[in-house]
Amino acid sequence: xxxxxxxxxxxxxxxxxxxxxxxxxxxxxxxxxxxxxxxxxxxxxxxxxxxxxxxxxxxxxxxxxxxxxxxxxxxxxxxxxxxxxxxxxxxxxxxxxxxxxxxxxxxxxxxxxxxxxxxxxxxxxxxxxxxxxxxxxxxxxxxxxxxxxxxxxxxxxxxxxxxxxxxxxxxxxxxxxxxxxxxxxxxxxxxxxxxxx
Amino acid sequence: xxxxxxxxxxxxxxxxxxxxxxxxxxxxxxxxxxxxxxxxxxxxxxxxxxxxxxxxxxxxxxxxxxxxxxxxxxxxxxxxxxxxxxxxxxxxxxxxxxxxxxxxxxxxxxxxxxxxxxxxxxxxxxxxxxxxxxxxxxxxxxxxxxxxxxxxxxxxxxxxxxxxxxxxxxxxxxxxxxxxxxxxxxxxxxxxxxxxx
DNA sequence: AGCGCTGCTGGACACGAGTCCAGGTTCTAC
DNA sequence: GTAGAACCTGGACTCGTGTCCAGCAGCGCT
Numbered sequence: 001x002x003x004x005x006x007x008x009x010x011x012x013x014x015x016x017x018x019x020x021x022x023x024x025x026x027x028x029x030x031x032x033x034x035x036x037x038x039x040x041x042x043x044x045x046x047x048x049x050x051x052x053x054x055x056x057x058x059x060x061x062x063x064x065x066x067x068x069x070x071x072x073x074x075x076x077x078x079x080x081x082x083x084x085x086x087x088x089x090x091x092x093x094x095x096x097x098x099x100x101x102x103x104x105x106x107x108x109x110x111x112x113x114x115x116x117x118x119x120x121x122x123x124x125x126x127x128x129x130x131x132x133x134x135x136x137x138x139x140x141x142x143x144x145x146x147x148x149x150x151x152x153x154x155x156x157x158x159x160x161x162x163x164x165x166x167x168x169x170x171x172x173x174x175x176x177x178x179x180x181x182x183x184x185x186x187x188x189x190x191x192x193x194x195x196x197x
Numbered sequence: 198x199x200x201x202x203x204x205x206x207x208x209x210x211x212x213x214x215x216x217x218x219x220x221x222x223x224x225x226x227x228x229x230x231x232x233x234x235x236x237x238x239x240x241x242x243x244x245x246x247x248x249x250x251x252x253x254x255x256x257x258x259x260x261x262x263x264x265x266x267x268x269x270x271x272x273x274x275x276x277x278x279x280x281x282x283x284x285x286x287x288x289x290x291x292x293x294x295x296x297x298x299x300x301x302x303x304x305x306x307x308x309x310x311x312x313x314x315x316x317x318x319x320x321x322x323x324x325x326x327x328x329x330x331x332x333x334x335x336x337x338x339x340x341x342x343x344x345x346x347x348x349x350x351x352x353x354x355x356x357x358x359x360x361x362x363x364x365x366x367x368x369x370x371x372x373x374x375x376x377x378x379x380x381x382x383x384x385x386x387x388x389x390x391x392x393x394x
Numbered sequence: 395a396g397c398g399c400t401g402c403t404g405g406a407c408a409c410g411a412g413t414c415c416a417g418g419t420t421c422t423a424c
Numbered sequence: 425g426t427a428g429a430a431c432c433t434g435g436a437c438t439c440g441t442g443t444c445c446a447g448c449a450g451c452g453c454t
Contacts, residue, residue, distance in 0.1 A: 020421075020431070042322070045410080056433045061412065123320050123370065125239070133370060155384040159360060162385065166362030173320065173330060187352040188359065191389055217401070217451085242440075253403045258442065 025063050027053040029074050033114060036071070041117035046070060068124035072132045075118040078107045079136060084143060093151040094189040100147050101164050101185045104140055105171075112178050119172025140164070148193075156192050163188045222260050224250040226274060229267050230311060238314035243267060265321035269329045272315040275304045276333060281340060290348040291386040297344045298361050298382045301337055302368075309375050316369025337361070345390075353389050360385045 017025065031053035035044050046067050050060035064070040082103060087096060108114045122133060144157055152160075167184060170176035176184075214222065228250035232241050243264050247257035261267040279300060284293060305311045319330060341354055349357075364381060367373035373381075 018421095018430080024432085046412085047410090057412095058414085058434075059432055062432090065412080067411095120320065120322060123317065123366070125317060125370070130371070133372065137372065153388075155388055158381065159356075159385045159388055162361075162363035162367070162381075163356060163359040164363070165366050166359035166364075169320070169362050169366050170359070173322070174327070175330065175334065184355065184359075188356045191350075191352055191356055194391070215400080221402085243442085244440090254442090255404070255444085256402055259401090262442080264441095 021063075024053075024055060024059065027055065028060055028063065028070065029077060032070050032074055033111075036114050036117050037111050040113055041071070041120065044071075044117070065128055066124065066126050068121040068126055069128040069132075071117055071121035072124070072129045074114070075108060075122065076132045076136055079104065079139065082107060087147050087149070089149075092193075093148055094186075094193040096147040097144065097152070097160055097189040097193060098182075098186045100140075100143050101160065101189065102182055103143075104164060105168060105181050105185065109178060109181075115178050116172055116174070119168045122168075123172070137161075152193060159192050160189065163192075218260075221250075221252060221256065224252065225257055225260065225267065226271050229271055230308075233268070233311050233314050234308050237310055238268070238317065241268075241314070262325050263321065263323050265318040265323055266325040266329075268314055268318035269321070269326045271311070272305060272319065273329050273333060276301065276336065279304060284344050284346070286346075289390075290345055291383075291390040293344040294341065294349070294357055294386040294390060295379075295383045297337075297340045298357065298386065299379055300340075301361060302365060302378050302382065306375060312375050313369055313371070316365045319365075320369070334358075349390060356389050357386065360389075 028049060032044070032049045035049050035052055039048070044067055046060050046064060047057045049067075049070060050057045053060070060070075064073065084103070108118050122129065122136075141157070141161065144160060148157065164185070167176065167181060171178055171181065225246060229241070229246045232246050232249055236245070241264055243257050243261060244254045246264075246267060247254045250257070257267075261270065281300070282296075305315050319326065319333075338354070338358065341357060345354065361382070364373065364378060368375055368378065
């Protein structure tokens with residue numbers, strides 16, 4: 001690894017991080033993922049993540065005010081870093097919408113533990129988490145609008161946004177299996193965008 | 198008041214509550230509402246609610262394992278107790294759906310504080326809260342299915358459910374004003390059920 | 395009236411989260 | 425190479441949450 005000067009994702013933690021700080025933050029978010037997979041969200045604490053990252057708890061707390069903040073940051077980084085293929089207007093609006101929604105939902109889908117954890121963490125009413133939620137909501141809206149262009153009303157986009165929120169919520173609470181998401185979202189898109197055929 | 202023998206709502210706390218216990222639980226849920234309105238959700242604790250209800254904290258903890266459980270119970274009781282007018286098939290499916298969804302969303306709408314609190318509380322990953330969520334989800338599904346009958350596909354109902362989850366979520370996180378819900382839900386219903394005006 | 399059971403009391407306790415700070419370590423500029 | 429700044433360390437501290445238990449009170453039964 002030795003990712004000394006690599007371009008780390010934009011930090012949503014504090015403005016103006018030095019390289020050194022960025023690296024510390026990066027170690028923490030990476031450690032958080034591992035911790036999530038190995039011990040699960042409930043057992044995860046800022047302290048254990050700090051330990052795994054080889055960093056003092058107090059240091060971790062200077063960047064992340066809570067475990068929710070830490071986990072939400074993981075989601076944000078992945079979502080932001082996600083590659084967005086250019087819109088292909090030959091495909092139906094519903095198909096395009098499904099792509100965006102799935103991209104969003106599956107950012108963390110490799111590991112189900114991570115997925116559920118992130119969803120729950122995103123709901124905390126922590127100022128840092130609120131900020132991340134806003135950014136994520138905004139970015140999702142942009143990606144949806146861009147993919148759909150004039151093919152969708154504002155109401156349709158709102159509905160899609162509500163539906164994806166609801167879907168993640170239900171996954172987070174365990175009422176919906178992560179594996180069921182693709183079909184469900186495809187259905188929703190088709191319905192909302194009245195896919196011809 | 199002296200509500201000695203009145204029919205209190207079904208308790209989702211423990212099975213087989215004696216009259217005396219039911220009364221204690223009732224005092225607690227009422228006190229929780231007042232507490233929410235007066236000091237807000239973050240400041241609410243099981244202890245303060247117990248105090249307001251004139252009950253020892255330990256007693257409160259025998260019925261509610263956490264403040265989330267307590268608040269979620271408030272929502273459940275109100276939703277369950279809600280009167281459901283018989284389905285009027287002369288109205289459009291979209292209008293019927295909107296009614297059900299609004300009824301759900303506005304159970305606690307009188308006081309915005311309560312609304313936001315409930316939404317957040319519902320998300321806790323507490324076994325008691327999970328149970329309440331299941332019940333609520335089921336009851337909502339029943340009411341929707343009943344109101345729509347054969348006028349809606351399973352996909353449409355799923356979409357409506359996702360949308361209402363998402364809407365409450367966004368309210369809970371402060372990204373959506375409670376007042377905006379009626380219009381939004383009406384839009385969604387119209388779109389999903391292709392209201393032929 | 396007296397007995398017994400059920401439910402409530404209240405205070406002590408364990409535990410974990412988040413804060414704070416004085417001191418040590420690493421980086422940067424000269 | 426050295427000074428100074430920026431950053432990290434580690435351990436102590438506070439505070440709130442949820443648990444536990446020994447004793448007390450209220451209610452139904454005889």
